Amino acid sequence: MKVVVIGSRGRIGERLVRNLRQEDLRVVEASRSTGVDSFTGVGLDAALDGARVVIDVTNVSPDDGDAAMRFFEISSRNLLEAGRRAGVRHHVVLSIVGTDGLLASGYFRGKKLQEEMAAGSGIPFTILRSTQFFEFISGVVQAGTQRDIRIAPALVQPIAGEDLADMLADAVFSDPFNGMLEVAGPERLRLDEVAVEIATAQEDPRRIVADAAAPYFGAELGEHSLLPGAGARIATLTFDDWLRDSLQPHRISIPN
Incomplete structure (x- = not known):
């Protein structure tokens, strides 16, 4: 079975490709670096030829606002049209828990449109909405340049990137849901507290300030804006486990 991962060089895409290649699958990495661009359409038809499943994990910076919305609209149109031509049987989209309540943000309007x-393409589909993954929160902390980083103290149920990649891989072996599923981590935490722990572990001297008015990529967060519903599938890796693992030095294997 041929599976195409669109956005294969991103944080989740790389993990997903690695997991799928452990199975008896033909996995195609599709990204700009491999000559496939969902935004321009370059290379899509060749990449999707003979594909049974397409997994869309493309992304842009949430700070891009309306440009992000345009990206998701054009990229999705190109990808779905190429999928129809190729006879794709299952189109999987990675999206975000809480999107419906964050539409003041151009980024989240783009995810909703995606x-x-x-859903309206006529291709059997599954939309997998995930809570924030720990690696994403870590990236937000690292990207900050100011002395104080203001983050809303909203409740979150973050998930490890590895667990999210596992759940996306599971979708390949499942029938299309033709609807939306939610996935989340096992613990309910405060977003600012997670950021404090990550900054401390990384020896970042900047101060994390809890600020209920701090925008979340252009949208204002309520206390429960980022939480999944009652029927979410729950992953296993805790924040402490992820943080400990992320601080371990990478081992380099030296061939004999």
Whole structure:
């Protein structure tokens, strides 16, 4: 079975490709670096030829606002049209828990449009909405440049990137849901407290300030804006486990 991962060089895409290649699958890495661009359409038809499943984990910076919305609209249109031509049987989209309540943000309007386009495409589909993954929160902390980083103290149920990649891989072996599923981590935490722990572990001297008015990529967060519903599938890796693992030095294997 041929599976195409669109956005294969991102944080989740790389893990997903690695997991799928442990199975008896033909996995195609599709990203700009491999000559496939979902935004321009370059290389899509060749990449999707003979594909049974396409997994869309493309992303842009949430700070891009309306440009992000345009990216998701054009990228999704190109990808779905190429999928119809190729006879794709299952189109999987990675989206975000809480999107419906964050539409003041151009980024989240783009994610919502991406979901709607998949649902209306006529291709059997699954939309997998995930809570924030720990690696994403870590990236937000690292990207900050100011002395104080203001983060809303909203409740979150973050997930490890490895667990999220596992759940996306599971979708390949499942029938299309033709709807939306939610996935989340096992613990309910405060977003600012997670950021403090990550900054401390990384010896970042900047101060994390809890600020209920701090925007979340252009949207204001309520206390429960980022939490999944009652039927979410729950992963296993805890924040402490992820943090401990992320601080371990990478081992380099030296051939004999």
